[in-house]
Amino acid sequence: MDPLGVSRRLGGLPRVSLCHLPTPLVVAERLSQDLGGPTVLIKRDDLTGLAAGGNKLRKLEFLLADARRQGCDHIITCGAAQSNHACQTAAAAAALGMACTLVLWEPTSPNTGVGRGNVLLDDLVGAKAAFIDPADGVSREDGMEREAERIRAGGGRPYVIPVGGSTGLGSVGYALALEEAILQCEATGGLPDKIIVACGSGGTAAGLLVGVAALELKAEVLAVDVDGEGSLRPDTLRCARECAELLGMDPSPWEEDCPWELVEGYVGPGYGALSEACVEAIRLVAQTEGLFLDPVYSGKAMAGLIGLVEEGWIGRSERVLFVHTGGLPGLFALGPQLAS
Numbered sequence: 001m002d003p004l005g006v007s008r009r010l011g012g013l014p015r016v017s018l019c020h021l022p023t024p025l026v027v028a029e030r031l032s033q034d035l036g037g038p039t040v041l042i043k044r045d046d047l048t049g050l051a052a053g054g055n056k057l058r059k060l061e062f063l064l065a066d067a068r069r070q071g072c073d074h075i076i077t078c079g080a081a082q083s084n085h086a087c088q089t090a091a092a093a094a095a096l097g098m099a100c101t102l103v104l105w106e107p108t109s110p111n112t113g114v115g116r117g118n119v120l121l122d123d124l125v126g127a128k129a130a131f132i133d134p135a136d137g138v139s140r141e142d143g144m145e146r147e148a149e150r151i152r153a154g155g156g157r158p159y160v161i162p163v164g165g166s167t168g169l170g171s172v173g174y175a176l177a178l179e180e181a182i183l184q185c186e187a188t189g190g191l192p193d194k195i196i197v198a199c200g201s202g203g204t205a206a207g208l209l210v211g212v213a214a215l216e217l218k219a220e221v222l223a224v225d226v227d228g229e230g231s232l233r234p235d236t237l238r239c240a241r242e243c244a245e246l247l248g249m250d251p252s253p254w255e256e257d258c259p260w261e262l263v264e265g266y267v268g269p270g271y272g273a274l275s276e277a278c279v280e281a282i283r284l285v286a287q288t289e290g291l292f293l294d295p296v297y298s299g300k301a302m303a304g305l306i307g308l309v310e311e312g313w314i315g316r317s318e319r320v321l322f323v324h325t326g327g328l329p330g331l332f333a334l335g336p337q338l339a340s
């Protein structure tokens, strides 16, 4: 193992400080007992700090540093209305004194929760929300470009962050997160056999994959698909390749040899729609550990972990690192749908 295999490859990549690091790693003893075996270690990236915490802040430390380096003063990104990524971006932009415009969709779905959850927080941090309806034929990229034009016309300098902050540069934050987590795992008695994370746009899983290679670990990354459609596999691999390149690593092994699986079967009725397994997972973790998962990402990733233990894919004597990626505001957006 090479315990500093990521940080010593960072070179001069610009980075701003947004997160309170290291986030804690907890040994989830009661949850492990309930599952009948595997030792579950939970990396508390729901506690990264700004907004309500979450995984995107680690990506934004690199993305917003790049925006600053380019002299940009207005951040644009996109997401579903209750996007945690959009909210963390808006909060981070505010903390760095930048303006922020969010291109959001699903304006009329029952989960949108205007005035609730992340939409409320977006408003409190002063972001401008520009709602689009993909049914009108406006893609998110078109929506962001339209906003960028408008900002340029007003003399501003926009910086566009793609959906989920999933670029090679954003993924560097997760290669580094793994380095941090592995040090903590060693202190709790051993390295993980499996690493489990929710996979929405792929950048977080991609960073973990690169981290596994850079740290020379044996662990397998299990990325639980919470999107259910589209191009998650190639998107994840593209991010991993770009990230490996930025760290000066040979990007070619990512196509075939990489120890990862995109775990399907846990998205339920679709992205953002509750599944029974997700609600059960949220309740189990709340009642065994006093921790809250979210209904769109980490709840479904935990449902995946539970399912994989039941199927025997995760052995009862294995150590599992579960990356808790945050998303708490989503619980408050759904409210009555979750209550018993």
Ligand SMILES: Cc1ncc(COP(=O)(O)O)c(C=O)c1O
Pocket: 054, 055, 083, 084, 085, 164, 166, 198, 199, 200, 201, 202, 203, 204, 205, 294, 297, 298, 325, 326, 327
């Ligand atoms: C709480 C939470 N977990 C996981 C993810 C998935 O991360 P990625 O988009 O990098 O796959 C997201 C993305 O928005 C998220 O908000």
